[in-house]
Amino acid sequence: MSVQQTGPARGEDSPATVRTHALTKRFRHQTAVDAVDLEVPVGAVYGFLGPNGSGKTTTIRMLLGLISATSGEIEVLGEPMPDGAARTLRRVGALVEGPAFHPYLSGRANLARLDSADPHSDARSAPARIDAALDRVGLLPAATKRFRAYSLGMRQRLAIANALLVPRDLLVLDEPTNGLDPQGTREVRNLVGELAADGTTVLVSSHLLSEVDQMCSHVGVMFEGRLITQGRLDQIHAGTAQTVRVETDRVGDAATTLRELGLTDVHLAGGHVTAQLGEVEVAKIVPALVDAYVPVLGFAVQRPSLEDVFVSLTGEGFDVSG
């Protein structure tokens, strides 16, 4: 299985926030991450998608210097890792394992406690930085509430605020919506969109296709330790076959017309015909059907879902529910 690369050509010149080459991690006999070439462009919301156990967390832990790679190269914000960690990691906010919050302290007091434990943080600017981070995630009105009274979404937003206590160029979020209720999921998703709009590059892992489809500009898909495709989401969609569906009560004539136009894989069903568009111009289809006296009761061009792309690349279904 080869990596399908879409978007800007890989190369040293294209600006990337994270770039890896042949990144590999082996645990005893298992290769958890297998020769991964990751490329997270500046300004992207990069969805790092894959089923449970496909190697996302292991990759992220290597990017952040939390575990060492077996082999391969890592560059984060232009610095090689782990050698450049001291310079780079101050510009990277991460939510990998949630910070330990104290249930009886307020959100603000929890952040103050975590900030003071950071040897690099400046105590004088702490109150302003903490309130700015709370404001950024929409928790300023709940700043004095005890953590235990926070909803799941508020707790996760507080964890993200903790990653934003100093300005960041890159935010790495490992499964930030895991375990959240629908409301909390929406809150976190909206926050990711807002952070990206502010110019922060976000690398966010998820095992949920629909989530990546809704939230991200780019995607990298992991499967059994390998990166099987990456690039801009719209180009990944565009790079795969589009299906045309014609609703009509004359399916036989419709099928003939579609074949004559050059559409392939034509299937007849009760009341509709589907076919692969290929290189055929969409605008030519309905006029050709009308010329052939086919009553067009409905017409749609369906772009494949990310799930279709995954299935076509792996030959396996994606457990959408997680």
Ligand SMILES: Nc1ncnc2c1ncn2[C@@H]1O[C@H](COP(=O)(O)OP(=O)(O)OP(=O)(O)O)[C@@H](O)[C@H]1O
């Ligand atoms: N410390 C470790 N020792 C041995 N095996 C490990 C270790 N960490 C991860 N693995 C294995 O590596 C594989 C990839 O795990 P990883 O956690 O990176 O996947 P993931 O895509 O993040 O999935 P999940 O969402 O379930 O965490 C799994 O089979 C896992 O069991």
